[in-house]
Amino acid sequence: MTGETAEARLKRMRMRSWRRGTKEMDIVLGPFADARLAAMDAAGLALYDRLLEENDQDLMAWLLGQVPTPDWAAGLLAEIAAFARAR
Numbered sequence: 001m002t003g004e005t006a007e008a009r010l011k012r013m014r015m016r017s018w019r020r021g022t023k024e025m026d027i028v029l030g031p032f033a034d035a036r037l038a039a040m041d042a043a044g045l046a047l048y049d050r051l052l053e054e055n056d057q058d059l060m061a062w063l064l065g066q067v068p069t070p071d072w073a074a075g076l077l078a079e080i081a082a083f084a085r086a087r
Contacts, residue, residue, distance in 0.1 A: 017029035028063065029052075029059075032084065047072070
């Protein structure tokens with residue numbers, strides 16, 4: 001988003017992580033966002049922002065391995081899944 005400060009971007013992304021369409025994705029993405037977003041570089045934040053545009057049903061299917069994960073999201077989703085399992 002143009003004109004968005006770094007602080008505002010992180011706040012927006014954390015909020016969108018906690019307020020998804022499904023409680024399951026809130027539980028997966030919210031804690032990950034709180035713990036990891038501030039340390040991500042610009043490319044990682046851009047990728048996570050793109051991931052937030054996806055619908056919850058697709059995200060859950062990718063995380064559970066029910067359907068193949070798109071190449072662009074595979075690394076990030078593997079990191080999110082590992083974080084969720086470790087909690």
